Amino acid sequence: ECYHCHQAHPALADLMEMTSYEHEVQEHWARQVSRTTRTDNKAYRFDASDDVQIAAYWYLxxxxxxxxxxxxxxxxxxxxxxxxxxxTAFSGHRYGLSKSVDAERSEYLNAILGPEDQSLCESVQQGLKSRSYNQGRFMVDAAKSGVAEHGVHQFHRLVMDALQV
Structure with missing residues (x-):
């Protein structure tokens, strides 16, 4: 679900090797992962000896x-x-072995990536409320690569089921 990443999240797209980006969708969860990342990137610095070298995101x-x-x-x-x-109210917690927080990573996640996503969500909501909106399309890919919106489609289906629509 990252077809927008190069344009909307340029530093994230530089951090992750987008050609290795995968998206797996199951009934009640989805996983996005880039098994190849770059230590020299525009988001934040990390070392090749650090414990975590991948970027992985699960939605439950x-x-x-x-x-x-x-x-x-x-x-x-x-x-x-x-x-x-x-x-939507958004909250979260960080868990780690070190009591100290990586300030550069924290700054990127909270001051750059978070606001980028918030802006995208707000613009989509604004578009949905416009009188010119008719029917949206999901970005699909037969190979179900990381750039398609199969996870978003599954989420919408789960919402419809929960609301019994």
Whole structure:
């Protein structure tokens, strides 16, 4: 689900080797992973000897996301809780072996990547409310590569099932 990454998240696309980016969708979860990352990138620095060398993101239905990002041993557990039909509350925790936080990575995730995603979500919502919106299309790929939106499509199907639509 990262066809937009080169344009919307240029530093993230530089951190991950996008040709190795995979997306796996199951009934109640999805996983995105780039097994090849670059220590010399535009997002934040990490060392080739650090514990984590991949970027992996799991989505668990209905509201949980787990991230493993390059650098020291870390795990981010995030929750996205609907707060009405147009708002979502976002919270999370970082778990790691080191008590110290990687300031450069934290700055990138909180001050750059997070706002980039928020802006994308807000622009999509604005577009959905416009009178010119008719019917959206999902970006699909027969190979189900990491650039397609199979996970977004599955999420929409789960929401429809939960709402019994």
């Amino acid at each position: 239905w209905p509201t949980t996301s787990i991230w493993l990002v390059p650098g020291d041993a870390n795990l981010f557990v995030l929750s996205m809780m609907p707060n009405g039909h147009e708002r």
